[in-house]
Amino acid sequence: MARTTMMALLRRGTPKIPRCLPSILPRFLHSHATSFGFKQVQEDEKSKLVGGVFSSVASSYDLMNDMMSAGLHRLWKDRLVSKLHPFPGMKHLDVAGGTGDVAFRVLESITSVSDRALQEGLSGIEDETKIFVCDINPNMLNVGKKRAVEKGLGEDCSLHWVEGDAEALSFADGSMDGYTIAFGIRNVTHIEKVLSEAYRVLKRGGRFLCLELSHVELPVFKQIYDYYSFSIIPAMGEFLAGDRDSYQYLVESIRRFPNQETFARMILDAGFQKVEYENLVGGVVAIHSGLKL
Amino acid sequence: MLKSSPAARRLLAGIVSSRRIGSPFSLLQLSTAAFDPASNPSTHQDQPPALPTPETSRSRENDGEAHRRSTGKREGVSYQEEQARVLRAALSHVPRLGWSETAMILGAKDAGISPSIVGSFPRKEAALVEFFMDDCLQKLIDRIDSDMELDKLILSDRLSKLTRTRLEMQAPYISKWPQALSIQAQPANLPTSFKQRAVMIDEIWHAARDQGSDVDWYVKRTVLGGIYSTSEVYMLTDHSPGFRDTWNFLEHRIKDAFDLQKTIQEATYLAEAVGAGLGNSMQGFMKRMFQK
Numbered sequence: 001m002a003r004t005t006m007m008a009l010l011r012r013g014t015p016k017i018p019r020c021l022p023s024i025l026p027r028f029l030h031s032h033a034t035s036f037g038f039k040q041v042q043e044d045e046k047s048k049l050v051g052g053v054f055s056s057v058a059s060s061y062d063l064m065n066d067m068m069s070a071g072l073h074r075l076w077k078d079r080l081v082s083k084l085h086p087f088p089g090m091k092h093l094d095v096a097g098g099t100g101d102v103a104f105r106v107l108e109s110i111t112s113v114s115d116r117a118l119q120e121g122l123s124g125i126e127d128e129t130k131i132f133v134c135d136i137n138p139n140m141l142n143v144g145k146k147r148a149v150e151k152g153l154g155e156d157c158s159l160h161w162v163e164g165d166a167e168a169l170s171f172a173d174g175s176m177d178g179y180t181i182a183f184g185i186r187n188v189t190h191i192e193k194v195l196s197e198a199y200r201v202l203k204r205g206g207r208f209l210c211l212e213l214s215h216v217e218l219p220v221f222k223q224i225y226d227y228y229s230f231s232i233i234p235a236m237g238e239f240l241a242g243d244r245d246s247y248q249y250l251v252e253s254i255r256r257f258p259n260q261e262t263f264a265r266m267i268l269d270a271g272f273q274k275v276e277y278e279n280l281v282g283g284v285v286a287i288h289s290g291l292k293l
Numbered sequence: 294m295l296k297s298s299p300a301a302r303r304l305l306a307g308i309v310s311s312r313r314i315g316s317p318f319s320l321l322q323l324s325t326a327a328f329d330p331a332s333n334p335s336t337h338q339d340q341p342p343a344l345p346t347p348e349t350s351r352s353r354e355n356d357g358e359a360h361r362r363s364t365g366k367r368e369g370v371s372y373q374e375e376q377a378r379v380l381r382a383a384l385s386h387v388p389r390l391g392w393s394e395t396a397m398i399l400g401a402k403d404a405g406i407s408p409s410i411v412g413s414f415p416r417k418e419a420a421l422v423e424f425f426m427d428d429c430l431q432k433l434i435d436r437i438d439s440d441m442e443l444d445k446l447i448l449s450d451r452l453s454k455l456t457r458t459r460l461e462m463q464a465p466y467i468s469k470w471p472q473a474l475s476i477q478a479q480p481a482n483l484p485t486s487f488k489q490r491a492v493m494i495d496e497i498w499h500a501a502r503d504q505g506s507d508v509d510w511y512v513k514r515t516v517l518g519g520i521y522s523t524s525e526v527y528m529l530t531d532h533s534p535g536f537r538d539t540w541n542f543l544e545h546r547i548k549d550a551f552d553l554q555k556t557i558q559e560a561t562y563l564a565e566a567v568g569a570g571l572g573n574s575m576q577g578f579m580k581r582m583f584q585k
Contacts, residue, residue, distance in 0.1 A: 084409075084412055085394075085417075087398055087411070089408075090409070177409040203406075204406050204407060205407035205408070205409055205410035207413060273371070274372045289413070291410065291413050293371075293375050
């Protein structure tokens with residue numbers, strides 16, 4: 001599967017030719033080597049390198065998100081949370097959600113909804129809403145905690161900040177109603193492990209939602225998007241955050257990530273049912289969803 | 294209109310309802326052309342993927358089918374069944390909470406499933422209403438099959454009895470039925486609700502075993518559909534015991550329709566007779582003209 005993706009990339013003639021590209025790829029790429037952008041690195045190295053990237057971008061993460069997506073990332077996250085359809089008493093896990101964007105939206109959706117008739121109907125139920133934000137990088141979590149305090153949610157006992165690895169979650173089996181991962185699954189070493197962990201922690205009836213930058217296939221828009229990704233974004237990263245390499249990694253990792261159909265099949269393989277995806281902005285971003293039963 | 298066996302019709306009704314809740318296939322694509330913040334993004338079902346590369350699409354075709362089939366069987370319980378269970382459990386909460394997401398959440402809790410599943414229904418409350426309509430149709434078909442007395446009645450009585458049977462199924466939810474009607478009337482839900490009603494009216498006409506072919510097939514369905522809808526609305530404000538007034542109303546409307554049909558028939562005959570008479574006198578007149 002990785003081989004075909006690589007071949008497809010070469011055929012498309014991406015503007016930036018990978019720096020070191022072995023001509024003969026190992027058959028099962030994920031066993032010993034993995035991709036870090038367009039570089040091939042050892043598996044144990046990848047998480048260190050990703051850690052390095054996010055430690056350096058943590059402080060300007062939100063600013064760069066706004067600049068790169070022209071503020072659209074807010075709407076994408078709104079759409080993700082509205083698809084999730086949170087309810088009071090929910091146990092939700094947001095993975096790789098360090099700065100808390102999705103978690104805040106989920107919390108706000110629940111507290112606003114409970115002002116309405118929903119509260120009357122569910123008043124007999126004593127379930128407490130709990131939203132867990134899990135991130136492997138403590139710097140991102142600190143930024144998130146600070147933002148929570150700024151928003152006035154610092155004292156809210158529904159939010160829990162947990163440091164952990166998406167491939168080995170510390171939560172019990174079948175303990176979560178919802179699982180979201182927004183712009184995080186691209187950075188993990190083993191996507192299949194993350195998906196099976198997600199399957200493990202979800203309850204029966206729980207939903208998995210993944211918001212991720214994905215592949216654009218529309219003819220003219222694709223060229224514009226490629227130019228924007230490879231020429232403008234690293235330059236922006238250098239200018240605003242003083243870090244060209246991290247943003248070069250970012251755009252390369254988008255191209256290396258499986259496309260919508262392949263990723264949907266991976267979600268199916270992990271055991272989820274009713275796997276669907278929705279393209280936003282012509283495929284720049286895709287929301288995949290699955291149901292555990 | 295050819296007569297189909299009850300079993301075949303039930304199968305068709307089953308297929309129609311199962312497609313609605315969710316696609317039989319695990320992989321379903323929704324794609325939006327552009328995300329416009331001002332309006333809701335529209336989602337399209339069952340569209341082919343936009344320009345996949347030839348190699349991936351071919352491999353997808355072969356593997357995808359196998360994957361879809363294998364994961365479906367491995368689980369043993371499909372998501373459509375679970376969704377149906379949740380909706381059925383939710384129906385018991387409807388008289389108190391209305392056709393709302395709250396009822397669905399409580400239904401999910403009753404069924405022992407996480408209420409997150411409510412998020413997976415495409416049009417939340419509409420899914421509950423549509424499930425109820427399908428359920429009523431199933432029950433109606435069962436009642437038709439088990440009822441031996443239908444043949445003894447005349448056509449208008451048969452129609453009246455069947456429509457009454459169907460309307461009685463809504464009686465437990467009558468306090469919240471106006472909400473269900475408003476949900477069905479929403480533009481997004483209108484196509485499905487219209488189709489469900491059309492299938493139901495067709496079912497009633499089939500069961501009535503109408504042998505006459507004097508009036509058009511569409512006219513029959515439209516007229517009965519109109520009678521059904523007006524009786525349904527009448528029932529909303531009927532407080533008589535056992536909805537007695539509604540049944541009277543229904544019988545009168547059916548009788549009116551048959552009377553109207555007789556009137557139209559007689560008018561047609563009259564027009565033919567007048568035409569024939571006029572034609573004769575015209576012929577006589579022309580003959581005399583040309584003879585001269």
